[in-house]
Amino acid sequence: MNRLIPFILITILFTSVSSLKSQGDFSPILKFKKTGDNECRMRIIPKDYFESKAIGLSGIKIEITPFATDGKVLNNVNKRTLALDTFTRSEWKSFKMTPQLAAVAQQLFAKPKLYGASTAEQLTNAKKVQENTYLTYFMATAFSWDAAEKARTGVTLELSDDTAYVIKASLLHSSPYVENDTNFVSATYISENLNTERPFIDAEGREKAVRLYWPKDKDLIAYHIQESDLNGENLKFITNKPYVNATVDSVSNDIYYDIPVEKNYVVKRYRIAGFDVFGDSTIYSDWINSYGRDRTPPQRIQEVETSSRGEYQVTLKWTNPLDGDRDRIDILYGSSENKPTEKLATLNANENTWTHTSASNIKNNYYWVVAIDTAGNTEIPFSRKVITFDSVAPAPPKIIRAEIDTSGLIEILWNKSNIEDIRGYKIGMSSSPNEVPINLTNEPQVDTSYLEKIPLRAVKGTYYYFVRSQDLKGNIGDYSEPLKITLPDKIPPAFPMITAIQPTNQGNLQISLNLPKDEDATSMRYKRITDQRDTSDWIMLALQSQIMDSTVSHKHRYSYIIQTIDDAGNHSISQVTASKKPFPKIINISKAKIQLNRIKETADGSIYNINWNGLPANTEKIRLFKKEGDSPYYEIGKFAPSLKQIKTKALMNYTVHRWAIRIVDAEGNNSNLLESDILYVKPLK
Numbered sequence: 174m175n176r177l178i179p180f181i182l183i184t185i186l187f188t189s190v191s192s193l194k195s196q197g198d199f200s201p202i203l204k205f206k207k208t209g210d211n212e213c214r215m216r217i218i219p220k221d222y223f224e225s226k227a228i229g230l231s232g233i234k235i236e237i238t239p240f241a242t243d244g245k246v247l248n249n250v251n252k253r254t255l256a257l258d259t260f261t262r263s264e265w266k267s268f269k270m271t272p273q274l275a276a277v278a279q280q281l282f283a284k285p286k287l288y289g290a291s292t293a294e295q296l297t298n299a300k301k302v303q304e305n306t307y308l309t310y311f312m313a314t315a316f317s318w319d320a321a322e323k324a325r326t327g328v329t330l331e332l333s334d335d336t337a338y339v340i341k342a343s344l345l346h347s348s349p350y351v352e353n354d355t356n357f358v359s360a361t362y363i364s365e366n367l368n369t370e371r372p373f374i375d376a377e378g379r380e381k382a383v384r385l386y387w388p389k390d391k392d393l394i395a396y397h398i399q400e401s402d403l404n405g406e407n408l409k410f411i412t413n414k415p416y417v418n419a420t421v422d423s424v425s426n427d428i429y430y431d432i433p434v435e436k437n438y439v440v441k442r443y444r445i446a447g448f449d450v451f452g453d454s455t456i457y458s459d460w461i462n463s464y465g466r467d468r469t470p471p472q473r474i475q476e477v478e479t480s481s482r483g484e485y486q487v488t489l490k491w492t493n494p495l496d497g498d499r500d501r502i503d504i505l506y507g508s509s510e511n512k513p514t515e516k517l518a519t520l521n522a523n524e525n526t527w528t529h530t531s532a533s534n535i536k537n538n539y540y541w542v543v544a545i546d547t548a549g550n551t552e553i554p555f556s557r558k559v560i561t562f563d564s565v566a567p568a569p570p571k572i573i574r575a576e577i578d579t580s581g582l583i584e585i586l587w588n589k590s591n592i593e594d595i596r597g598y599k600i601g602m603s604s605s606p607n608e609v610p611i612n613l614t615n616e617p618q619v620d621t622s623y624l625e626k627i628p629l630r631a632v633k634g635t636y637y638y639f640v641r642s643q644d645l646k647g648n649i650g651d652y653s654e655p656l657k658i659t660l661p662d663k664i665p666p667a668f669p670m671i672t673a674i675q676p677t678n679q680g681n682l683q684i685s686l687n688l689p690k691d692e693d694a695t696s697m698r699y700k701r702i703t704d705q706r707d708t709s710d711w712i713m714l715a716l717q718s719q720i721m722d723s724t725v726s727h728k729h730r731y732s733y734i735i736q737t738i739d740d741a742g743n744h745s746i747s748q749v750t751a752s753k754k755p756f757p758k759i760i761n762i763s764k765a766k767i768q769l770n771r772i773k774e775t776a777d778g779s780i781y782n783i784n785w786n787g788l789p790a791n792t793e794k795i796r797l798f799k800k801e802g803d804s805p806y807y808e809i810g811k812f813a814p815s816l817k818q819i820k821t822k823a824l825m826n827y828t829v830h831r832w833a834i835r836i837v838d839a840e841g842n843n844s845n846l847l848e849s850d851i852l853y854v855k856p857l858k
Contacts, residue, residue: 199343201218203215203218211332217233233343235340237338240337240338241336372390372447372455374387376443380466381436382432383441383464384429385461385463388428389426390447393448394449397445397448399444401460437465437466437548438465445457467547469550471494471552485530487538488529489526490526491525493522500522502521505517506540506541507539512553534593535645540556569640570589570621570642571587571654572653575656577627580626581627581661582624582627590642592642595643595645598620598642601640603639610637629661633663634660639652639656662693662743665743665744667690668748669736669748670687671685674750676756677756678759680723680757680758681721682721682725682753684750688737694738695738696716697716697738698712700712701722703731704730705752732749732750757841760844761844761845762788766786769783771854777820778822780820788814789836793839794836796834796835797834798834800831800833801828826854831850832852
């Protein structure tokens with residue numbers, strides 16, 4: 174399908190010319206087309222009426238001169254002259270022609286219209302055609318070389334592809350129209366092929382028409398246009414004869430052709446093929462879909478009545494035109510009669526009334542009622558002016574955010590009112606959402622934010638803020654929904670009352686308190702002062718009326734700093750206890766163990782191996798006791814915890830005895846008495 178027609182590239186060389194005998198020089202254009210190996214076809218295109226006349230009356234003489242690659246003329250044996258007789262329009266009908274050539278000829282002889290180009294321009298550029306007379310001589314002379322019954326060698330030129338040729342065309346006989354003997358036109362034949370590209374087509378829908386566009390091509394003189402349904406059926410030629418009256422767009426330099434359609438918006442397919450001066454056709458372009466469009470605007474709506482209903486309301490009434498293709502109605506709006514600035518509504522095509530509920534009461538209101546058809550065509554009608562009045566209070570704004578920082582600075586933000594005549598805003602405050610707010614601003618403020626500084630060390634709790642709008646007419650709206658703000662608590666709780674500090678028998682100090690009745694006091698803390706020195710960090714406790722401090726020693730005197738703390742972390746002022754010295758503590762060593770083993774007997778006494786386990790880590794001294802039988806304990810001495818052996822006086826065999834210890838810790842506290850198991854003295858083996 175994408176076959177491209179090859180062409181031979183030529184370079185036109187015009188020889189010097191002598192003075193004219195009559196109307197002009199003989200200088201037609203020579204066109205070549207390769208048809209096979211070492212073979213081409215040639216055609217002559219006259220540039221104007223006089224040249225066509227001269228060719229038709231005189232005939233053509235062709236001289237072919239071969240050149241070597243070094244530019245030297247080769248043997249003149251190959252140089253030849255071809256005589257072409259004159260062929261007139263009456264002889265045209267006897268030619269044996271291809272269907273493509275017949276179609277081209279039929280169009281060319283149909284007296285196409287003159288489009289204003291000069292004779293020389295239209296005939297030199299073979300895509301445009303002048304009068305029927307020019308076409309007769311031009312085409313008859315050109316196509317006469319294709320007439321098989323004339324048996325002229327001018328039909329085909331046998332030229333080798335590896336040789337260059339200069340081809341000269343001149344008049345066979347003298348002519349009264351142009352120079353015939355001394356003047357000629359020449360061209361250099363080059364074997365390189367050029368291709369005519371497959372046409373590219375574009376389309377645009379117009380009012381009951383489709384306009385086709387395609388690029389101008391120097392090698393094509395006529396075009397065929399085809400149309401079919403989308404499914405490929407009903408294929409037909411739009412142009413019964415090839416289209417040669419090519420209309421060229423002055424801006425894009427594209428060729429266009431308008432195809433009338435009976436009904437808009439019916440999609441069809443279109444494609445084109447081009448014809449060159451030899452009558453050969455290009456491959457058809459790709460199909461393109463298009464359809465005619467409705468470009469006619471609907472009838473303008475004229476009878477529009479307006480009335481102001483007050484309170485920002487305007488009512489419009491109108492009579493609809495009788496257009497059958499009216500699709501909808503748009504209501505346009507502006508603040509001046511120059512042009513609308515926004516669309517307020519889109520209505521059904523048959524509606525004839527509409528009310529604007531938010532008209533301006535400080536500007537002029539202009540309205541346009543516009544009909545739009547099914548194709549989107551519209552025509553802006555005349556405007557209608559309406560003035561409204563205002564007695565409606567503005568709606569409350571919506572509070573969007575509120576913040577309070579640690580210094581007590583409150584910031585409230587709200588949405589700007591969409592009412593055009595807004596004057597400002599007023600802010601109110603209450604301690605309950607149901608209370609009537611207290612006005613915080615005497616005059617309405619323009620800004621949409623409010624700042625207030627709260628003395629946090631004097632007040633606390635929850636407050637509610639409200640905002641309302643006021644317009645230029647003095648109408649004041651309702652308060653907005655309340656915004657709840659809880660103030661940061663900077664007020665400290667009451668301090669605890671210290672009632673007593675008392676040593677206990679266990680060696681601790683007990684502090685008794687009367688707690689404050691503040692609802693937000695939730696915990697407490699204290700510091701231990703030892704011998705009038707601050708010796709501890711704050712010790713946190715749950716809120717309680719009694720503190721028992723067991724981390725004390727009877728060697729020191731203690732007092733305490735005590736505070737309560739509320740939910741916000743505020744602490745009370747300090748209460749300081751009196752100074753007290755605790756009693757010594759009784760150390761419980763009931764879980765410790767004593768083990769004694771007699772390991773040796775000497776003349777002086779017995780030697781025991783001693784082990785004690787489970788003694789407190791801060792044991793400083795061990796007091797060792799012993800008894801025999803029912804006699805009481807007597808103290809043997811005080812020893813370090815590292816003691817492992819002890820020597821006592823010798824006991825008689827079969828004597829019962831028991832050992833015991835008390836420990837003394839680093840604070841000087843004594844433990845209870847810890848006894849060992851009962852020992853029975855037996856003779857050592």
